[in-house]
Amino acid sequence: MKKATSGGRPISTKASSDLKAAALRLIRERGYEKVSIATIAKEAGVARQTLYNRWNTKADLVLAAVFEETHNYAAEPVLDDAKDCRTKLEEFLINVFEHLKIDGDTLRALIASAQHDATFHASFYTNFVLPREKMITALLHHAQERGEFPAKRNPEMVSTFIHGAFWYRLLNRGTLDANFAKDVTTEVFV
Template sequence: MALRLVRELGYEKVSVSEIIEQAGVARQTLYNRWNTKAYLVLEAVFERTNTYAAERSWDGAEDCRTLLEGFLIRIFEHLRIDGDTLRALITAVLRRAQDRGELSSGRNVETLSALIHGAFWYRLLNRGVLDAGFAKEIVAETFA
């Protein structure tokens, strides 16, 4: 429900109240499981990622070309549909950091978000290690 709303309206335009209303649950029910809208949406994206990337049957019925093609199509479709949501989540964290004075108000959060994504994809495409250490380096540079 939350992911559908975010896809339709955009992350910034969807309130927790709207999500609660659409889901038909009590506010406390939502907050018992997720502390913030960001955590709720991120979990929804990860759940959806699992369905897109789920391994197809390897029973030999399909040739490997067809298996790879289907896998890539599902992943690309997922990124097309939820890429904006993922970018919005990173931008939301950066905006929150600015609001709290943890990140200079002079920093452009859209550019920082693009740099974070660029670092991730560059490392991924060049077979670099994507681990906690790299995440910490990105964050250290972002907040430097």
């Protein structure tokens, strides 16, 4: 979660990028619990206060880095092209699952942090979970408009089912791969 700044020098985008890159690199190498704020700041070549000027906690920083990285793997599906929505959903899920091969442990650690910190939980939900849910829901609404998804089905509820299956598998270290993406998509578009 970014803090509001009050005057002074403008926030450096390079420092922010360096902090996010350092956080992801270190956490991927050592694990979330073994990386401190001080280590991240040192690796990024900035003062600890520079980090705290941008994020309240390590979890907030890592969430920002993971969310940005998620967009690199699985950006919001384009809804105005000729590709059918079933294919779009399957491709989107495959891309999300590819990212989780790299950052699944990090995301599980963030989920654990969210269980112990109500403020971070709200941030995690608002800044990570909800935007991803909205993407799937919008895709399902688009599929209804195109006649690819039954009008009588509730896109919000189906999106919840998709995310429920995903989160369940992630938390239980189940297989999240192209086959699972295809199975989920098949069940959605029955």
